[in-house]
Amino acid sequence: MRLATWNVNSLKVRLPHLTDWLKSAQPDVVCLQEIKLEDAKFPRAELTAAGYGAVFSGQKTYNGVAILARTPLEDVQVGIPGFVHEHKRVIAATIDGMRVVCLYAPNGQAVGSDKFEYKLQWYAALRGWLKDELVRHPNLAVLGDMNVAPEDRDVHDPKAWEGQIHVSEPERAAFRSLLDVGLADSFRLFEQAEKAFSWWDYRMMAFRRNAGLRIDFVLLSQSLVTRCTSCNIDKAPRKLERPSDHTPVVVELS
């Protein structure tokens, strides 16, 4: 079974990239972030033609998440229970007996800003919910754009980024709190090349310089860790014309 996450930065613009990628990468489940469209404009027909069912929670202009799957998506939940979700950042569904959670974490803008505080509150609520989800669903996969680079090796220039948004200690502690409840960063279960990132700024030729961050993740519960045989970042879509600034992260489960 192949699971993937991809922040597409507008599903409307990236739909051709996505359908091409589904054909070549052949994932069974795909979590999408920043689809940036209202539910009424979700391209259901195109994805059905590609062989995927979908559940989604969208809004105009900003945010929006979706889960695509080749098999039925059941027990769909939108948002974190008890947390006001005026931003569409969370959707979960059960697929083949596995609970799949798709996340788009708040950006946070700048350390100390109101948006930063919101990001930390969102993470605290998320941690509490995932702790309960792990009890209910031993087979739990949490995929998405977490907007945190958890360690210095996930940052192209740790000195330049020190203390900045995405790498500040409160954000890293928030990310680690997800691991503490019983999830593993699947990417680090395996030997990986140095300077492996999942996002590069559109500016400053950042992709060409590999000036990126690793902020997109597939987190797995212990029972799924034992089935995980690989985790890879697929840089190919970032080389296309008009790419998303993020690339897919792909996990194989036996």
Place this chain on the structure above:
DNA sequence: ATGGCTACGATCCGTAGA
């Protein structure tokens, strides 16, 4: 040199992203 792209919805610039 704090900008530099990109997407969006509103116009022909502002907001947001990371």
